[in-house]
Amino acid sequence: NAGVTQTPKFRVLKTGQSMTLLCAQDMNHEYMYWYRQDPGMGLRLIHYSVGEGTTAKGEVPDGYNVSRLKKQNFLLGLESAAPSQTSVYFCASNPGTSGPPYEQYFGPGTRLTVT
Amino acid sequence: GIQVEQSPPDLILQEGANSTLRCNFSDSVNNLQWFHQNPWGQLINLFYIPSGTKQNGRLSATTVATERYSLLYISSSQTTDSGVYFCAVDYSGGGADGLTFGKGTHLIIQP
Numbered sequence: 510n511a512g513v514t515q516t517p518k519f520r521v522l523k524t525g526q527s528m529t530l531l532c533a534q535d536m537n538h539e540y541m542y543w544y545r546q547d548p549g550m551g552l553r554l555i556h557y558s559v560g561e562g563t564t565a566k567g568e569v570p571d572g573y574n575v576s577r578l579k580k581q582n583f584l585l586g587l588e589s590a591a592p593s594q595t596s597v598y599f600c601a602s603n604p605g606t607s608g609p610p611y612e613q614y615f616g617p618g619t620r621l622t623v624t
Numbered sequence: 625g626i627q628v629e630q631s632p633p634d635l636i637l638q639e640g641a642n643s644t645l646r647c648n649f650s651d652s653v654n655n656l657q658w659f660h661q662n663p664w665g666q667l668i669n670l671f672y673i674p675s676g677t678k679q680n681g682r683l684s685a686t687t688v689a690t691e692r693y694s695l696l697y698i699s700s701s702q703t704t705d706s707g708v709y710f711c712a713v714d715y716s717g718g719g720a721d722g723l724t725f726g727k728g729t730h731l732i733i734q735p
Contacts (some may be wrong), residue, residue, distance in 0.1 A: 538648040543724050551628075551725030559720050567722055568625075597665060603719040604651055611655050611719035613712075618665055 510533055513616035515600050521622045522590045523556060531620050532584040532600030540607025541583040542567075542577060544614070545596040558583055559605060590623045597621070626651045630726035637701055638734055644670055645729045647698040647711030655714040656687050657723065658696050662707045670696070670709075700734045 516531045524611065540559050544552035544567075554567030558577040572594060574586045583602075587594060599618040627650040647656075658670040670683040671678050673694065678685055682702075685695055687694040698705055708730050712723035 511634065511723055544722075549710070549727070551727050552723070553725070554722040557720075557722050585724060600666065601723075605719065610672050611714065612657060612671065613661075613723055615667040618667075620665075 513600055513614055514604055515616040515619050517596075518617070519620045521624065522587075523624055524591060526590050527585065527586070527588050528585075528621075530591065530598055530600075530621075532583045532585070532604040532607060532616060534600075535579055535581065535604060535616075536604075536614070537580070537617075538602035539580075540603040541577065542601045542603070543573070544581065544597060544599045545569065545600065546618075547596050555598075590591045590621075592623045595621060595623045626653070626715055626724050628711060628713055628724055628726035630709075630729050632729060633727065634730045634732075636732045636734065639701055639703060641701050641702060641733075642697070642699045643731065645698075645709055645711075645731075647696070647726055649692050649694075649695040649711075649713050651692070651715055652693075653689065653715045654711040655719060655723075656694055657712050658685055658694070659707075659710045659712065660707050661710060661728070667710075679719060698731075703733045706731055706733045728735055 513534045542557040543555040556575040561580045598619045601613045629648045660668045675689045688722045708728040712725045
């Protein structure tokens with residue numbers, strides 16, 4: 510049981526390039542999330558999904574798109590990277606509708622630098 | 625949205641000391657979690673504690689939901705306890721809206 514995994518672990522992009530971050534979970538969780546963490550701060554929610562085929566905006570969604578085509582995967586896309594998107598990105602999942610506890614489990618993070 | 629405030633922001637202790645970290649939140653919550661972010665950046669789940677008291681080894685946590693605060697206790701600190709401790713809350717019930725994080729308490733345990 511690998512839990513929540515993220516690919517890649519590190520990436521350097523030039524301004525204007527695009528990329529996709531992949532999150533996968535093997536716990537059959539309904540809900541999945543993408544957060545970003547900037548230096549000296551807590552995590553902030555970018556987008557989330559409450560089930561296959563659904564997505565919703567979080568606190569800081571601008572510049573990102575997401576897709577949840579399969580229950581176990583949640584993709585985060587940057588269409589045209591900007592230096593302000595330099596951050597560490599965390600994916601998380603939560604059992605969702607199966608009832609409490611609604612504990613979130615986090616992946617190891619992806620460190621992205623945009624130059 | 626809901627506000628989450630953690631105190632103190634920084635804490636430096638000698639190995640063996642005890643500490644109490646506090647988390648205040650501005651509205652009723654259904655879920656509350658404590659995390660430890662180690663020096664390698666990994667987020668480790670410590671407690672899922674929307675109310676009541678839990679203990680796990682040298683760590684314990686108490687949430688008083690009616691008074692909108694939670695406390696994390698670390699006893700007999702070890703250098704491996706160093707890192708940032710985050711409190712995060714969810715007021716949507718089932719976690720549908722994600723977690724709102726505090727800014728964390730940066731803990732340094734000196735040998």
